[in-house]
Amino acid sequence: xxxxxxxxxxxxxxxxxxxxxxxxxxxxxxxxxxxxxxxxxxxxxxxxxxxxxxxxxxxxxxxxxxxxxxxxxxxxxxxxxxxxxxxxxxxxxxxxxxxxxxxxxxxxxxxxxxxxxxxxxxxxxxxxxxxxxxxxxxxxxxxxxxxxxxxxxxxxxxxxxxxxxxxxxxxxxxxxxxxxxxxxxx
Numbered sequence: 001x002x003x004x005x006x007x008x009x010x011x012x013x014x015x016x017x018x019x020x021x022x023x024x025x026x027x028x029x030x031x032x033x034x035x036x037x038x039x040x041x042x043x044x045x046x047x048x049x050x051x052x053x054x055x056x057x058x059x060x061x062x063x064x065x066x067x068x069x070x071x072x073x074x075x076x077x078x079x080x081x082x083x084x085x086x087x088x089x090x091x092x093x094x095x096x097x098x099x100x101x102x103x104x105x106x107x108x109x110x111x112x113x114x115x116x117x118x119x120x121x122x123x124x125x126x127x128x129x130x131x132x133x134x135x136x137x138x139x140x141x142x143x144x145x146x147x148x149x150x151x152x153x154x155x156x157x158x159x160x161x162x163x164x165x166x167x168x169x170x171x172x173x174x175x176x177x178x179x180x181x182x183x184x185x186x
Contacts, residue, residue: 019102022048056101061093071145071159071186073132089128091145091159091186099123099170109139109168122164126172127183138166145186159186 099111129138145159
């Protein structure tokens with residue numbers, strides 16, 4: 001009981017007092033199209049936005065139960081090969097306004113792409129920046145993520161493929177793991 005109370009009261013390093021989390025899961029046996037799912041989510045977002053007191057709506061791909069979303073990292077110009085992997089980091093997908101509503105400050109850089117930017121971008125945690133570029137400024141550096149050998153669910157959006165430019169460094173926060181073993185994040 002003491003452990004549960006401690007877990008519920010520990011500092012997550014983000015502003016959870018004014019945040020409501022909603023998870024939307026679609027049963028696999030339903031034959032929804034991507035368009036119908038998107039329409040439903042957009043409808044829900046519109047309804048939430050109309051509630052008095054709501055100041056922002058953002059989305060992130062939250063880790064599923066028992067799913068440890070990790071990827072190997074290759075730095076600027078390196079081909080994805082096991083021998084070239086610099087680290088394994090945790091990753092997720094967030095909207096460009098994700099950090100502000102949660103009170104997560106960006107230590108360096110910016111939190112979103114410019115409207116004309118089409119290239120894939122990344123924001124890394126302080127811990128990931130220290131590990132990947134210990135003597136360099138991470139802003140402007142590029143990385144590539146790969147999930148070869150990692151377990152992922154069917155239809156999981158994977159980070160494999162494009163090179164991403166680092167545009168920001170976010171303050172470390174407490175992730176899913178209470179021991180902070182997932183502090184190195186992209």
